[in-house]
Amino acid sequence: MLVLVLNAGSSSLKYSVRRFDPAQPFTGGVRIAKGIVEQIGAGEVADHLQAFDIVSGELAEVLGGRTVDAVGHRVVHGGERFTGPALIDNEIIRAIEQLNELAPLHNPPGVQCLRAATRAWPKVAQVAVFDTSFHRTLPEPVWRYALPDELYRRYGIRRYGFHGTSVDYVGRRAADLLGVPWEKFDGVIAHLGNGASVTAVNHGRSVDTSMGFTPLEGLVMGTRSGDVDPGVLVFLLRKGYDAEELDSLLNRDSGFKALAGHNDMRVITEAAAAGNEEAELALETAAHRLARYIGGYHVACTGAQAVVLTGGIGENSAPFRARLLAKLGPLGISLDAAANEDATGAEEGLRISTPDSAIPVLVIPTDEERAIAEATLALVGTP
Numbered sequence: 001m002l003v004l005v006l007n008a009g010s011s012s013l014k015y016s017v018r019r020f021d022p023a024q025p026f027t028g029g030v031r032i033a034k035g036i037v038e039q040i041g042a043g044e045v046a047d048h049l050q051a052f053d054i055v056s057g058e059l060a061e062v063l064g065g066r067t068v069d070a071v072g073h074r075v076v077h078g079g080e081r082f083t084g085p086a087l088i089d090n091e092i093i094r095a096i097e098q099l100n101e102l103a104p105l106h107n108p109p110g111v112q113c114l115r116a117a118t119r120a121w122p123k124v125a126q127v128a129v130f131d132t133s134f135h136r137t138l139p140e141p142v143w144r145y146a147l148p149d150e151l152y153r154r155y156g157i158r159r160y161g162f163h164g165t166s167v168d169y170v171g172r173r174a175a176d177l178l179g180v181p182w183e184k185f186d187g188v189i190a191h192l193g194n195g196a197s198v199t200a201v202n203h204g205r206s207v208d209t210s211m212g213f214t215p216l217e218g219l220v221m222g223t224r225s226g227d228v229d230p231g232v233l234v235f236l237l238r239k240g241y242d243a244e245e246l247d248s249l250l251n252r253d254s255g256f257k258a259l260a261g262h263n264d265m266r267v268i269t270e271a272a273a274a275g276n277e278e279a280e281l282a283l284e285t286a287a288h289r290l291a292r293y294i295g296g297y298h299v300a301c302t303g304a305q306a307v308v309l310t311g312g313i314g315e316n317s318a319p320f321r322a323r324l325l326a327k328l329g330p331l332g333i334s335l336d337a338a339a340n341e342d343a344t345g346a347e348e349g350l351r352i353s354t355p356d357s358a359i360p361v362l363v364i365p366t367d368e369e370r371a372i373a374e375a376t377l378a379l380v381g382t383p
């Protein structure tokens with residue numbers, strides 16, 4: 001069976017095709033093709049529809065007359081409705097479209113690709129997999145903001161959480177590595193990429209997460225601020241900023257980019273090592289905030305059996321991991337420096353804490369596209 005995964009980001013469209021053995025559908029299959037269209041809206045490719053045409057052209061070449069058996073779509077926001085992957089039909093597409101307002105940067109490209117793909121391959125089963133659905137288990141005291149209920153009822157203002165597909169995937173691998181059934185796994189999982197969040201998992205369920213109503217809350221990210229006092233926004237409004245300017249300030253001109261002048265962790269850690277004070281401050285700010293969340297989430301998950309690091313930074317930046325673990329001493333965690341160097345780029349999960357640490361810290365590579373392909377197959381079924 002061939003499963004195509006489409007992942008529409010705000011300015012990119014990634015695809016991959018995996019071949020599955022129907023007798024063993026949950027071994028991840030084998031990836032037989034992948035590609036990406038970038039700089040959508042900023043270069044030659046005007047929008048996601050045009051990007052989709054490019055992708056379907058490439059696919060026709062790669063597949064040489066074969067058709068895929070199913071398509072899995074990554075959708076960022078599933079609102080309150082979607083607690084898991086959904087088989088696409090027109091009603092589902094409309095329901096996802098209604099959520100565009102909640103994720104104006106991230107959902108519309110996904111919806112455009114959903115529509116284009118169902119038009120292009122009307123007979124192929126298609127599935128939407130949501131970044132939010134893993135967090136539908138958040139308890140109400142966690143998902144509530146201390147705001148008037150009216151705002152929740154009228155606008156759906158509450159915490160939703162994101163990165164769920166990745167957290168679910170690496171969490172299960174961590175539980176496997178520890179020999180604990182997923183339903184009994186308690187841990188703290190940090191997905192550290194250009195976007196970054198931490199999640200507390202209790203008995204295999206999300207019980208707290210650092211991203212909220214939008215993917216802006218929480219950690220210091222590549223270009224996003226993470227937590228700021230909402231009073232700052234009111235102050236800036238009074239100074240004459242408008243909604244677009246605030247949006248762009250918080251989403252595109254903040255985070256590492258604001259603090260260090262750059263959003264690539266490699267560049268920042270090299271600059272810090274060479275004595276650049278701004279880079280050093282940026283790393284300390286990000287590591288401090290992350291360590292503080294991990295401490296809090298150790299409590300929220302009722303005592304972590306593991307702390308798990310994943311995403312571009314979690315998987316590849318040994319200096320940032322070392323800086324983080326240096327702050328986790330109060331949790332009984334210390335760094336195994338040699339293991340930390342080995343963990344970079346390792347295909348399987350690796351422990352980077354010393355064997356006598358009270359909580360093991362694991363580096364586990366994420367694979368959202370594989371997770372989406374498996375979820376798609378699970379819903380579509382095998383012949």
Ligand code: AMP
Pocket residue numbers: 192193194195222263264265266311312313316317
């Ligand atoms: P992601 O969004 O998960 O693809 O992560 C992207 C981020 O990971 C980049 O912005 C970099 O900061 C970071 N990253 C990727 N590769 C490396 C590397 N080899 N060393 C340090 N950081 C890296």
